[in-house]
Amino acid sequence: MIPFQYVKPSKQKAAIDTVAKDDTAMFIAGGTNLVDLMKRGIMNPEKLVDINKLPLRKIEKEDGHVRIGALALNGAVAEDKLILEKHPLLSQALNAGASAQLRNMATVGGNIMQRTRCNYFYDTNLPCNKREPGSGCGALQGFNRMHAIFGHSDKCIAVNPSDMNVALVALDAVVLVSGPKGDRRIPFAEFHRLPGDTPQIHTNLQKGELITAVDIPEHPYTKHVNYLKVRDRTSYAFALVSVAAALDLDGSNIKSARLAMGGVAHKPWRLQEAEQFLAGKPATEASFRQAAEIAMRGAKAFEHNQFKLKLGPNTIVQALKNAAAAV
Amino acid sequence: MRQQPCNPSHFMKEYFFQDNMGKPMDRVDGRLKVTGSAKYSAEFELPNMSHGVLVGSTITKGRIKSIDTKAAERAPGVLAVLHYQNSPKVPGYVQAAHPTEPKPIGQPHRVFYDEQVYFNDQPIAIVVADTLERARYAARLVKAQYEEEKHATSFPKHQGKAFLPTAAQRNPKHGLNDYVRGKADAYKGENLKIESEYVIPSEMHNPMELQSIIAHWEAPDRLTVYDKTQAVIGSQNAFAREWKIPVENVKVIATFVGGAFGNGLHTWPHETAAIIAAKKVNRPVKLMLTREQMFTMVGYRPFAWQKVGMSATPDGKITAITHEAIGQTSSYEEFTESTLQQTRMMYTSPNVTTRYRILPLDVSTPIWMRGPGEATGAFALESAMDEMAHVLKMDPLEFRLKNHTDRDPERDRPWSTKFLKEAMLMGAEKIGWNKRQLQPGSLRNGDWLVGYGMGVGTFGAHRNRASAKATMFADGRVVIQSATTDIGPGTGTVMVQIAADALGISPDKIIFELGSSLFPPAPSQGGSATVASVGSAVRDACIALKKKLASLTTGNADSGFRNVKYEDLTFQNGQISLTSSPGTKLSYTDVLKQQKLPEIEVTEESRPSNEERQKYSMYSFSVHFAEVQVHQLTGQVKVTKVVTCADAGKIVNKKTAGNQMIGGAVGGIGMALTEGAVIDDRFGRYVTKDFAEYHIPVHADTPDIDVVFVDKPDFINNAMGTKGIGEIAIIGVAPAITNAIFNATGKRINELPVTPDKLI
């Protein structure tokens, strides 16, 4: 860790201005990701702008959506009554992440922004285009068990590690940001990027822009939902593959569905074609299997993550089964 | 079954006075530990302390061409940056062997000795500063240039280069030589047989407490270290040798050790680095490894490849076993372990062949990790037993009972004691073994397939020379000291229990002190031998103390005991009484008061009688049963129940011993399902080196674990009847789980860990 300055402004504008003006400044919220990265020399901000004094912690029902403040804690959101009632899928996804201690520190904004867990990104002595553009992708020919099967490039095959993001993309959430040039709303599916030739840029957030909240519009997926995460140990491990599944059922028929995957791409991976296929189909294992096959179209695996080509669709099927059976 | 060949009557009197032995007494240091007041090595504070941080090599093999320390030296608070060019010389470093000499079998890595790099993240420099943060920052500024050579870190790629350990090459009688009983490789000619290969990745001990040391030169030839070690005397000797100073000038303190599992049984480069640095800056230096450095700068369970061939008669008698193993070692030290021992003695087979080889790679040296060798070997042997039983269409428990042996077939001797059969039957009942179906995939619970498996473990019931000093004060308190350590099993607690019974006083009057080289010597806490070794010394010291009390009493005209023999006295409740007339009694404190003695003390050394031991084979035994569920679609494995049973002699404390068994079972779950360190061979560097990537089981991975003790004493081993527990707690757990997975799914995964991807 390098020596750094630390400020804790109480005004949102001051926080934004500081980061916008200073190339070496970064926001810090729960610190559960950023401090680790600093300790390892992966991120080296010279100024930390602690945003915890800003009034961004509320979870509120507003017209047509629920608004979750960027500083709401992962643990608090997961247990919030409104969330449990309206967005149980989000609650399940949050509870599948990290550990209770971490969830009690981690914020929604920080979770959206957390960096990949790629082994090569994490070791400053190994090549990584995301950490050090031009140094090469260590994972491409290396240990790539945890890596992407969708949307990767030959510059980067890392995945977005967040569970929460998978639920948020499935639920059509919108990220509210405020920056030096004013406020804007970014649909969740457009917030994170694919690596392409610039894997070092992992989101579309601009320098100095602060996430202030996430809006989740109203939807009918309040009961038949499931977040299924397959991982190497039962808790406190990142997903090999995870699936957020939500069904709106009419008896045993699917009116509409939402489906997204984690652990498979550089961004939370929404499966819209599979969703469209499911609409109007009977909620049977056969439909789920077909949807899963559609979902996997275009997947390409590497040496150590071939299993995801099978685990992916299997997990989709199981998540849909669980969702359909949820009471 | 006939057991107990020796007549233990001369122990009986002491043995059956058991107010405390066997009780589930709370840990004497439990409160200290849970309140955070127990002090671990790095928690000591010394005046003028400085902090050391190690810089690791970023190449795997080659030479350091140059090392640029300027920026680091200029950084605030930095006191010194040391490396091979400017490090004070360690006088006891053995000179490099002549190139034509055979490689030494044990040449621990000599830190800052020369420009050679033997493994990735090898410590190449230490930065010392006035605070930890400043040292850590400056350490990042040290830059080395290398001349890189081609390295070898992939075990499978180089497997063909494995060879017989030098020790065995030099000595045909060495236990690591090939072993043949009956006909070599006899299984090959048989009809009913199996042949399988097994792979275990390197596993890291990863105890909670990071390896740490405070090195303090109190004078130019007097060294004190607060060190995380399992062997205060072993470390004392090692440092004295390194620095060519008298042993008594080295003091090693390890009051508490926060888990170790074997990696405190060796001295490591960071210890010497801190001592070097303390010499240079002439201040105490505190050095604690980071979690990532725990993967490279201390030992680990070596990567191993194994192959087992086995044959049996149609009715289930094993006719032959061949077990081959290759273990990884470093390029500079030949680490070996007893991977194949149990194959030689566990089952009746008339034909047994074992072959052990090692494969040096450009990695750091491995070290014993809980159940060293045997845990690796048992995975192969006990998986093979399950495979053979499956071929025979026989229940694996029945198959093991059928091949059970009441005599050690390797040495053709009786066992001191063996109650493995009893343990198997008790465990089978407890897990509900009768629910197990012969046909894999027969049981299910919704989408989950259910299976049962078992695995057997064994480990030598060792006992070594140890000594203890006991002091009784006039107020009745007793302090006992021995230079053993307590890495978590509850050594301090059971020593108090042993002493309380041996002395006939209440445990709350006894303090047991350990973890200092100033105390009478004791062996390292390893090989499950502490209770047998140190416990015997404690017991002997207590008996000597009683004899001393007796002599003070019986020589005293007024005591009412004049000229009474020790044998005719009873020592109980803090009082001496005449066995024939219990009314005649005197408290211990009164004995001291009458003599106007503030205290009496004795020091006893206790050593096993080798002659007696030579007549028997002494082992502890364990058997573990697991119930698992495997998800058909996702390959997730849930261990839903574990029953772990030990034939480990007399159990001194069911609570601490139970704790050992549970910990071993959890370690075994990790071995079977989650743990494995991965090296990217292109760089020779670990790519899984923190707790997010190296998966130790969490609570959610571990079910309720039932512990069963046969609890039958082994008086041949020692007068308390104990045998070791620490190792057998893990040996055989991993195959119990993988065998259960086979029973659930019909899938036999012989490459650990069994992660979900391997089951879909």
Ligand SMILES: Cc1cc2nc3c(=O)[nH]c(=O)nc-3n(C[C@H](O)[C@H](O)[C@H](O)COP(=O)(O)OP(=O)(O)OC[C@H]3O[C@@H](n4cnc5c(N)ncnc54)[C@H](O)[C@@H]3O)c2cc1C
């Ligand atoms: C051991 C471990 C296991 C974990 N396991 C999981 C898991 O299984 N699943 C999972 O999903 N996550 C997991 N996590 C990650 C965890 O969810 C994230 O660390 C956490 O959500 C980050 O939130 P934070 O508030 O602590 O962010 P910080 O560390 O404070 O910040 C992270 C990043 O976000 C930026 N940032 C923070 N707030 C804002 C804002 N409002 N606007 C703009 N930028 C902002 C910061 O500048 C920084 O770049 C794990 C973490 C650890 C350490």
